[in-house]
Amino acid sequence: MTPTREISAEQTAREQELVERVQRSFDDCADPRLKEVMQAAVKHLHAFVREVRLTEDEWNKGIDFLTAVGHITDDKRQEFILLSDTLGVSMQTIAINNEAYGNATEATVFGPFFVEGSPEIELGGDMSGGAAGEPCWVEGTVADAEGKPIPGAKIEVWEADEDGFYDVQYDDDRVAARAHLFTDSEGRYRFWGITPTPYPIPHDGPVGKMLEATGRSPMRASHLHFMVEAPGCRTLVTHIFVRGDELLDSDTVFGVKESLVKDFDRQPVGTPTPDGRVVDGTWSKVRFDVVLAPAQT
Ligand code: BEZ
């Protein structure tokens, strides 16, 4: 660490005067919210630069880093969101915007691998679409915060295969390990998926370099993504995690919440399945009961 050196009162006053002058430049902004956001951004950015006594060389490196983040970003890859995710900013924004409501299920990070227009499956159908992995029976209910079951709730599910890749990461046009289904008249759902396994976030770009340079792992704890929508309810974007996964405490995007860690019970070879399907090897089963908060909270 660089030794801290005394900063004279004159220097401090000069730095502070600049902060205030830049903040005042937004005084006439017609949009009060934009003004608030810009003035706070200036306040905190300057505080950061002053706290670490940023050198010009470091400032240049930071600009180069952000330029690289921009260059690798296109309609398929969003490196800025990945940066926000790995700095915990995505989870902080989710925390602010999805305040706890009664026993409503907690939200977590969306991630870059959701695709609009997933295939619809029947209740009890298979969302794996041939993706490699151990079969996993997933079942549960969707209810409102008063405990009333919600029929017809739309459930989107997506996950990586056992090699740690989402379908969209392959060069072909496969659609696999993603689907949507609707709850039945009693708010119940069930489907076959695959037992989640850990995988790294895309780390062949500047965010990966940042993780490597700082000694951080790119790995995400094993998870299965859900997005649950129903009229009058707050849309829930979340995942469930696998109890016992050793990455639960070091998920690189800080997405794990204790309430979302579930028992994926592994069933020995030959165990009869809930729907009579014949499975060659082991399979797992998990229960996930979803509670949706009302829309206006
Ligand atoms: C994911 O879970 O799919 C994910 C989330 C954040 C960053 C990268 C991947």
Ligand code: FE
């Ligand atoms: Fe994921």
